[in-house]
Each structure stands twice: as C-alpha cells, then as structure tokens.
Amino acid sequence: MFSCRSGAALHLRGAIFALALAGGFGAAPLGAREMPESGTAAAVKKPNVVILATGGTIAGAGADAANSATYTAAKVPVDKLIAAVPQVNTIANVRGEQVFQIASESFTDAQLVQLGKRVSQLLKQDDVDGIVITHGTDTLEETAFFLDLVVKSDKPIVVVGSMRPGTAISADGALNLLDAVTVAASKEAIGQGVTVTMNDYIQSGRDVNKRTNIVPSAFYSQWGPLGMVVEGKTYFFRSLTKRHNMSSEFDIDQIDSLPLVGIVYGSGNMIPGVYDAEVQAGAKAIVNAGTGNGSVPGYLVDKLKDIRSKGTLVIRSSRVPDGFVLRNAEQPDDKYDWVVAHDLNPAKAKVLAAVALTKTTDTKELQRIFWEY
Ligand SMILES: NC(=O)CC[C@H](N)C(=O)O
Numbered sequence: 001m002f003s004c005r006s007g008a009a010l011h012l013r014g015a016i017f018a019l020a021l022a023g024g025f026g027a028a029p030l031g032a033r034e035m036p037e038s039g040t041a042a043a044v045k046k047p048n049v050v051i052l053a054t055g056g057t058i059a060g061a062g063a064d065a066a067n068s069a070t071y072t073a074a075k076v077p078v079d080k081l082i083a084a085v086p087q088v089n090t091i092a093n094v095r096g097e098q099v100f101q102i103a104s105e106s107f108t109d110a111q112l113v114q115l116g117k118r119v120s121q122l123l124k125q126d127d128v129d130g131i132v133i134t135h136g137t138d139t140l141e142e143t144a145f146f147l148d149l150v151v152k153s154d155k156p157i158v159v160v161g162s163m164r165p166g167t168a169i170s171a172d173g174a175l176n177l178l179d180a181v182t183v184a185a186s187k188e189a190i191g192q193g194v195t196v197t198m199n200d201y202i203q204s205g206r207d208v209n210k211r212t213n214i215v216p217s218a219f220y221s222q223w224g225p226l227g228m229v230v231e232g233k234t235y236f237f238r239s240l241t242k243r244h245n246m247s248s249e250f251d252i253d254q255i256d257s258l259p260l261v262g263i264v265y266g267s268g269n270m271i272p273g274v275y276d277a278e279v280q281a282g283a284k285a286i287v288n289a290g291t292g293n294g295s296v297p298g299y300l301v302d303k304l305k306d307i308r309s310k311g312t313l314v315i316r317s318s319r320v321p322d323g324f325v326l327r328n329a330e331q332p333d334d335k336y337d338w339v340v341a342h343d344l345n346p347a348k349a350k351v352l353a354a355v356a357l358t359k360t361t362d363t364k365e366l367q368r369i370f371w372e373y
Pocket residue numbers: 055056057058073102103104105135136137138139161162163164
C-alpha cells in the first residue's frame with residue numbers, strides 16, 4: 001500500500017530532506033528525545049546524558065597505532081573521551097564523571113554497589129534523562145546485568161566499552177560511545193532495560209556475553225540483539241521480556257553490600273577441595289559451571305549435597321555458552337534442594353544469586369527469581 005513510488009511517499013521524503021538541510025550540521029539527530037516545537041533546529045531541546053567513566057579499553061592507550069591488543073587499559077580521563085567524540089554534543093547535553101579508572105576484571109562487589117547507587121541517584125534527578133557507563137569489556141556483562149536488576153528507573157542506562165584502544169588503527173570506542181549517547185538520549189530506549197552498544201548493535205545487558213577476546217564483534221546474545229543504532233538513530237526490533245529495573249523486586253537504594261558467591265568451573269577430573277575452599281572463604285552460594293546441561297560428576301554429587309545440607313546454596317549453571325539448564329535434568333534438583341540458573345551464564349548467575357540473597361535464602365524463592373529475571 002505504501003509504495004516508494006507513491007506521491008505521498010515522495011512528498012514525505014522530500015520534507016524530511018528539506019528539514020535536514022535546514023538543520024545543518026548542528027541539527028539534533030532524529031533519535032534525540034524531544035521533537036522540534038516550531039520546526040527549527042534551534043527549538044530542539046536536547047536530552048541530558050551523564051557519562052560515568054570506569055576505565056577499560058575504551059579509556060586505554062597503546063604505544064603504537066598497530067597495537068590493537070597490546071596496550072594499557074584505563075588511562076584516558078572522561079573529559080578527553082568526550083572531547084574525542086564532539087558529535088555527542090549534537091545529540092545530547094553531555095557531561096562526564098570519573099567514577100573509577102580501572103580494568104573491569106578488577107571490579108569488586110563494593111565498586112559495583114557504589115556504581116549502582118550513583119546511577120540510581122542521578123536518574124532520580126529531573127535534569128538527567130539517561131546514563132552512559134564506559135566500562136572495560138571483560139566484566140561489562142556482569143555490571144550491565146547488575147544495573148538491570150537493581151536500578152529502579154525507566155530512563156535509559158547504556159553500558160559501553162571497546163575492543164581496541166583509541167590509539168589503535170580502526171579503534172571502535174568513538175563510534176561505540178556515540179552510539180551509547182544516542183541510545184541514552186532516545187525515547188525508544190525508555191523501559192528497555194540496561195543496554196549495551198557495541199559494534200553498531202543494541203544488546204540487552206541481561207543477555208549479552210563477551211564471546212571473543214580481540215575483535216570489535218565480541219559481544220553476542222543467543223537471543224539476538226534488541227536492535228541497531230545507525231547514524232544517530234536507534235532501531236529497536238525486540239524487547240526484553242524478563243523482569244528488570246521498574247518491574248524488579250530489587251532496589252540498589254536498599255542494598256549496601258553483596259553476599260559472597262563463588263563459581264566452580266566444570267571439567268573432567270575435578271578437584272573436590274575447591275568447593276570446600278569456597279565455603280571456608282565465606283561463599284553463601286556456589287554456582288557450578290557444569291559441563292553440558294549443568295552436569296555434575298558422580299564423584300562430586302555427595303560433596304555438593306553435603307555443602308547444601310550445611311547451608312551453602314548450590315546453583316547449577318553450564319560452561320556451554322548457549323541453551324539453558326533444565327531443572328531436574330542431569331540431576332534431581334528437587335531432591336537435593338539445588339537451584340538451576342536457567343539461561344544465565346555462570347558470571348551472570350553469580351550476579352543474580354548475590355542480588356537475590358540480599359532478600360532470601362529460600363530455594364523455592366531463588367528458583368522463582370532465576371525463572372523471572
Ligand atoms: N576490551 C577491554 O575493555 C579489555 C580491557 C580490560 N581487560 C578490561 O576489561 O577493562
């Protein structure tokens with residue numbers, strides 16, 4: 001019905017082109033939050049976006065432009081990151097805050113809580129419309145999921161990193177940051193949960209995983225991206241169906257620390273003493289990153305039953321990146337009072353377990369939480 005050859009379509013395309021010409025280089029892109037009030041670019045009220053910088057490769061620097069993988073992370077301060085991408089200013093009123101300057105593998109739970117509280121505090125302000133968090137990519141998926149679970153706001157929260165430092169040939173950080181600001185400033189991202197903008201895609205922070213160590217296409221979700229961001233405009237194709245942010249029962253304003261949760265990686269010929277070490281170190285739950293469908297070697301079943309009977313929670317996840325762990329398949333979870341992590345990888349299961357344990361240690365409740373988030 002709406003053919004490109006129709007007069008109406010041609011008229012519409014002509015009008016959009018004329019508007020773009022009138023706006024010139026400084027015009028707000030189509031993704032900006034507010035529409036023009038009088039049809040001129042000057043009347044566009046830009047959204048306010050705060051960039052919280054935490055370090056990572058996006059703030060990294062190498063000795064030579066050929067160093068795409070050998071460099072030091074967490075070097076460049078937030079003001080320089082923003083100054084390097086002046087195009088963000090056409091999309092939003094942007095200001096930066098340096099929260100940390102670390103490689104993301106060095107994130108502690110205390111820092112995660114501190115970051116979450118700052119995001120929550122800022123999003124309560126009327127003069128903040130969206131948040132971008134620049135972050136190392138190694139644990140970006142944990143931080144994004146944590147914020148998805150605990151920040152009670154519908155406003156966009158975008159976590160972004162890069163795979164190459166800004167000093168490298170074909171550095172990806174500048175475009176990823178521009179895309180992050182675009183999403184944080186967009187109406188379409190409201191209520192979509194925490195998102196991650198890497199390599200032109202908008203990924204759900206809940207679903208996304210880092211899958212490769214080097215290339216810019218490192219981030220992947222088995223359920224697919226939510227959409228794309230291209231030249232200052234967002235294109236959403238899906239929504240997150242899991243509970244998050246406003247529909248979450250967790251609230252960072254009520255959380256001051258996280259209980260310790262350990263992960264044990266499954267393989268052939270495992271060392272049973274590793275579980276004891278985690279319990280002795282204070283782990284309230286152990287995520288078993290089992291083989292296959294979260295399988296547990298026969299010689300370890302009694303060890304895990306024993307740990308559970310003494311109070312530590314056992315959560316079956318899998319080292320296999322895709323698919324999900326089925327309850328009572330491979331092991332009788334009902335009988336042993338274990339929990340399954342559903343489709344969450346071990347690192348994400350650890351985050352959800354820690355957050356859930358701030359409210360309950362009841363295994364039925366924990367299993368409900370693992371189904372719902
Ligand atoms: N690409 C990256 O950001 C990796 C750098 C570093 N290991 C970090 O996670 O911060």
